[in-house]
Amino acid sequence: MRALLPLLLLVIVTAAACNSGEPGASDGADGSAADTGALKVGVMPKLIGIPFFNAAQLGAEEAGEELGVDLTYDGPVTSDVTKQAQMVDSWLARRYDAIAVAPNDPDAIASVLARAKGRGVKVVTWDADSKPEVRDFFVNQCTAEGVARTLMDVMVEGIGPDGKYIIITGSLTAANQNIWMEEMEKYRRERYPDLVNLSPTPKAPGEDKAMATQVTIDSLKAYPDLDGIFAITSVALPGAAEALRKTGSADRVFLTGLATPNDMREYVKDGTVKKFVLWDVVNLGYLTTHVAVAAANGDLAPGATSFTAGRLGEVEVVGDEVILGDPLVFDIDNIDDYDF
């Protein structure tokens, strides 16, 4: 009877190991003939099990199959950077040829990435960057300029080149948002000088949907001649949409911004929001895998200015950043093609 526990444990573990053993077993075969075997590539999201990174997985696996590499897409079950580091260490133990990580913290992941690079593993960051010196390439989903221009163009389509708008951000210290707003202002002056920003200091409800709704309702009262609203975080946009729906102002005020299709689907379906912007996460996973593989087999070396990534064609390389390109514009016609 006392043998029960060890026996049960061993059965579970062996079963689990064998269960996953299909790729594991072929690993073994490849490992013994490492030079002719497929490249081993690991792509790690910030965490697994959320729609955003599930979408990236689709793209990563598509590219993995296309390129014939042995691809692992896995990450921690919580957004814990220490767990990410621990998993990278396991991947190093498995002698991966290239790893691509979306770090939960740029500094805390740097030690283990530096160790990986030191062992000759090609290191790519995606979704968010780490320190430049510890990775070979960063796959940037968009440039600030690209986001800003797409947002402004969508707004002008909605309210014309001489409308009045306000901006709702997250917090006033959010780095990404601040750069985007700078670029938006630059592009406005250059391209649409008659557009008016009624809120030189943006509204900052924090990362809180209910607050974003409240701020929007207040702004509708405070600016009676308002034509358009930018809500440039994935929390602010659904929050602002909720406000337009509640107050029935969707016909009077044009709302756009950045958010995921799943968060916005209902507002697009009922006409509250006509168009909004985000990069294509599936393509981000796809491009990341292409970059990791190309870095490992030498097709992408420092100094390149462009890179051919499968069905995406030519993508731009600036220094050591590979750029996915202009963000996507979502509307009623294409939103159901995306699930993240």
Place this chain on the structure above:
Amino acid sequence: MNAALRIIRSREAVLFLVLVGLFAVMSWRVEYFLDLQNLFDQARYWVAPGLIAIAMTFIIATGGIDLSVGSILALSGIVVGLLYRDAGWPIWAAGGCAVLVAGAAGALNGLVVAYVQVPALVVTLATMTLFRGLAMGLLGKQRPVGDFPASFRWLGQGDAFPVPGSGAAPAYVPVSVIVLIIAFALGWALMRRSWVGRFTELMGENQIAAAFAGINVPALNFGLFTGCGLLCGLAGMFHTAQVNTALADTAQDMALDVVACVVIGGTRISGGHASMIGSLLGLLIIGILRFGLDLAGVPSQNTIIVIGLVLVVTAVFNEWMASRTSGEEQ
């Protein structure tokens, strides 16, 4: 009593057998598992939960629990980071102060548990949020603190000495792993060879009887929680040094990971019986299991299912062992 001792010993023997079995299966089945350097690299990640497990073994032996350990760890990391970067303190002064702050956090837990007599589960559930909030509030909108000096990073990343006889490319034993081994030895001595362990178990068995036997129950409880805080602070230093960054939102599952190790090790969750060696074996079993499954390419969501199953099986096994023990005593 002798019979009971034998069975307790044999429980640890069973765990040891499980560990050996796991090791054997992994070595045989999983490629790259049997590589000393890889194992040592992984073992660095067991140091913080291991240090805390030593303290948690004492606390669970009293029938209590401390859910705030992860938050105290994060708080100590933020304190050392801010004192070093913003206040310009020498790193070791900052580190010492951070450990003391963690000790004070543990003392607050102990104060409320021992002297206000609120159940430890409730108190530490509350302070788990409180200390996490403090860590986040202290850091505020600033970036997490990075770039610690090399002497501090050495705690988490340094190598002590090469393994004798491991050849031209020797495997190095991490500094932090040696500290963990020493800490477990001290924890074992405190539990098995001093009055602290005896009183702790007696208190977990029956608080009233312990008080009648002349044990200052509140003082002991207060001391144990304070010690737990100090160890969390120490763990925080190794954790922070390892990733070279003080993060406010780190180690959120720490309490559950640690309690799992201790309970697998055979320390009774209702108090009264502790096993320090069991806690170490529990830590190793979970660590080896996680690493081996990762290496085998098992997706993370399946890994946590397996670890959950192991916990269930162990819990059933421990209940069975306990009922057998009490059966023999009668």
